[in-house]
Amino acid sequence: MPVYKVLIFTKISELQEFLAQIRANKKSIGFVPTMGALHPGHISLINTSKIVCNVTICSIFVNPTQFNDKNDLERYPKTPQIDIDLLKNAGCDAVFMPSAEEMYPVKDETLFDFGYLDKILEGKHRPGHFNGVAIVVSKFFNIVKPDQAFFGGKDYQQVMIIKALTKKLDLNIKIVVCPTLREKDGLAMSSRNTLLNAKEREVAKIIPKLMNQVLPLKEKGMQIEEIKAHIVSELNKRGNYELDYFAICDTETLKELNSFSEAKHHIALIACYVGKIRLIDNLLLS
Numbered sequence: 001m002p003v004y005k006v007l008i009f010t011k012i013s014e015l016q017e018f019l020a021q022i023r024a025n026k027k028s029i030g031f032v033p034t035m036g037a038l039h040p041g042h043i044s045l046i047n048t049s050k051i052v053c054n055v056t057i058c059s060i061f062v063n064p065t066q067f068n069d070k071n072d073l074e075r076y077p078k079t080p081q082i083d084i085d086l087l088k089n090a091g092c093d094a095v096f097m098p099s100a101e102e103m104y105p106v107k108d109e110t111l112f113d114f115g116y117l118d119k120i121l122e123g124k125h126r127p128g129h130f131n132g133v134a135i136v137v138s139k140f141f142n143i144v145k146p147d148q149a150f151f152g153g154k155d156y157q158q159v160m161i162i163k164a165l166t167k168k169l170d171l172n173i174k175i176v177v178c179p180t181l182r183e184k185d186g187l188a189m190s191s192r193n194t195l196l197n198a199k200e201r202e203v204a205k206i207i208p209k210l211m212n213q214v215l216p217l218k219e220k221g222m223q224i225e226e227i228k229a230h231i232v233s234e235l236n237k238r239g240n241y242e243l244d245y246f247a248i249c250d251t252e253t254l255k256e257l258n259s260f261s262e263a264k265h266h267i268a269l270i271a272c273y274v275g276k277i278r279l280i281d282n283l284l285l286s
């Protein structure tokens, strides 16, 4: 496997000097923001960026402002050297790994309002989470000024927030959404999966299994309430789970549906704890 060089930046000013040269050479910039603990899902974002942009920049920053739970922030996996090696192998051009002081020299108290979008689903269960995401992504977009930015489809609501953010801030950045990559048993790839112990990892595979039942149940004519009851009862049969939400929503607005007839296209979304680890997943139904 060819191993490339990846430039490592920790200071905003140095990254911006490098980016100014790229822009002077009329090269397009692709940006992949991450919180590290990279897995093949992240690498697929890098690969997509490399196809459509001249230069690819990845950021690795475990953003404290988006964690509403201190323990979650503390236990978030950090594997910087492995991440750098993966980025080298993927042919990523540069990685930005700022410290918290570099990103937040003073406390950022910006408040974003995305209307109902940041108050439902993830927004409801993780208060302040999307405000923190919007703060850090707007800072990154301002620092990197990419032509295109790449995000995973697993974070469907986050992608909607980021699209709304770019619109709100009049940013000329194309948001590219890439498909969720899955483990062999269907579990959506996530940095948090590494925190599951062997037993929890074994039970976590029920999430994609149940999600895959939703479309056939819909096609059999089952109504949303009945599908929800089915998912909840299947989860209740197994221990070590705590469901935050299971919802079927309009793909366009993410408004929760009571009946399939209320929207043209539907998406099922789930968030649940396996032990102490919170996992999310979604599946487009039509």
Ligand code: PAF
Pocket: 033, 034, 035, 061, 063, 066, 133, 136, 137, 155, 158
């Ligand atoms: O999806 C993530 O990993 C994070 O929310 C992001 C977009 C890198 C912002 O910290």
